[in-house]
Amino acid sequence: MAAVSIRDVAQHAGVSVGTVSNVLNRPGEVSAESVRRVQEAIETLGYVRNDAARKLRAGVSTTVGFVVLDGQNPFFGDVVRGAEDEGSKSGIAILYGNTDEDPKRERMYLDLFEEQQVRGVLISPYGDINPRLERLRARGIAAVLVDRFSGDGRFSSVSVDSVTGGRMAVEHLIATGRRRIAFVGGPFEIRQVTDRLAGARAAAENAGEHVDLEVVATDALTVADGAAAGARVMARPRSERPDAIFAANDLLALGLLQALTVEGRTLVPDEIALIGFDDISFAAAAAVPLSSMRQPSRMIGRTALRILLEETADPELIPRQTVFQPELVVRASTTPRR
Amino acid sequence: MAAVSIRDVAQHAGVSVGTVSNVLNRPGEVSAESVRRVQEAIETLGYVRNDAARKLRAGVSTTVGFVVLDGQNPFFGDVVRGAEDEGSKSGIAILYGNTDEDPKRERMYLDLFEEQQVRGVLISPYGDINPRLERLRARGIAAVLVDRFSGDGRFSSVSVDSVTGGRMAVEHLIATGRRRIAFVGGPFEIRQVTDRLAGARAAAENAGEHVDLEVVATDALTVADGAAAGARVMARPRSERPDAIFAANDLLALGLLQALTVEGRTLVPDEIALIGFDDISFAAAAAVPLSSMRQPSRMIGRTALRILLEETADPELIPRQTVFQPELVVRASTTPRR
DNA sequence: AAAACTTTATGAATCGATTCAGGCTCGATT
């Protein structure tokens, strides 16, 4: 418990505590000699700033909270990594919370972050979270929505156009000759899921000819749920199966891929084409390399954190919506071997 | 900035600040009436405890730092998730830092966590980190090594027996008839890598007959490095290639799997058997389902956090090493189709 | 040489929760 405080440093350097604080925070206003002496004292005593005291007095925090929908999903791993990179430029650390699509956990983490008085919150929300975020804002804690468009414009957001992404995915399936398409995804409390489905519907309706679009609902966006959905599809007689599946994310798609096999032979892509969403790094390495809608995940994280810091620096800023466009990545899972 | 402090609550409830604090921290010593009034005041004013002030005065923190070697690796995602689960039981949040095998970043995060005066630190270290951790300990911050055995017993650790894992993996390769084995992994600053190699060497030496074991070094444990290593192997004449590869982790193995193809046909497992380490959830969904050494990743995280909390509660505790055994998971990548 | 600035340093007040020595009430004990 060798608690070395700023007072000890001041004493050792033969200056006042105010001067030490100035060396730490605005070295320009201190003489070179004092800076040298203080720095030497810091060195020899092994002084480390007490962030709690700093936060208490100055009201500034060096942590940002990040509430993530699904920590297991490499997509969010990449997003967090982007935020982390951007944060480390300015000494910001990430307080991390994984909700696993559970509103209770979501609330818990927001409470925790409020107690911590984080500088701001990045959140990929489950359901409607605005009232809770408004309250944080009233306390001076900004929030930026990640991977979710802020419909009412009350908060800044960084997202990918999921509707367009859904449309592009299904257009691709139609272009490669598929007509009986299934959308696999859920729960529908997650906005990205409904958006991707909406885009898929639009594509099906605007196709020149008739296209079936059925919805296979899942409880969560995981590999296991994908496999379960795939098993349900496989349980049907062959003629009633879709000839293409658009999965709401790559985890579901990888699960589906595992399930869509008969006697060791996969039905993908010949009988059933399969496309996912996110283009996580494992999509390319899948049993059948997976076509997917790529999101610039790392850039989403970087951008979200940058906007958050800008907004906390200047609270006058008006919320702004940043929307990236997804990119179609075609691989074997939608390319029939002739 | 409606900063509601304990003072406001006290005033509203008509009691002193001391009483409010007591209601918050030891409600048993306060009359039922006071508890009621204070709670009502907290409710109506929307009071939230200021963790910075609490930390400053009481010296207790509700955050734990977690320094992770590679945030992109789903294995660590699982470990973090385990720690998070265990922490949320007692209102502990995770401050997250990803070093990406960079000692500078590792130091940066430890500095940051020290400033934050976290309750303790979980770390999967790169290279030798003991002196730095000793310093944290002197400051009252405990540390538990994750996924790394603490050789000198100075700190508690939770890990998997990597030597045994390496041995089991190579024994499996030998048992399925392979004799020219390559170990792909690096950098050797990472203890797990050297341990797995040591295990592999032991297996090769103790095999009844002669077994070749070559080492193909990589710069990092990523899919990209695995692919690069695979390309180097493929550049050799066919007769000089190994007939089995043990990759230091699954990311490398997945990269290798991508590289080990000739004209669209994979050499795995017929010409080259391939086994990884970690059994991340994507191993099963790979192009050729990947054999791997499974680690109980989530349990590692839970256990590490539990031990950390126990140690911070009672500093007298002696460091202890928890070692789980890995489990061989055989899939197609080491099972030759006859 | 006096006046007017600059530059730099000082140290007390402050942030909000916790702690703890001391005080008050009221019923029980002597």
Place this chain on the structure above:
DNA sequence: AATCGAGCCTGAATCGATTCATAAAGTTTT
């Protein structure tokens, strides 16, 4: 009636960094 103790409450002191009004020293201007 005096004393004691239990139960509860009070409020000042405290944690460590920052801030800011004030002062001291040094430099330039008149």
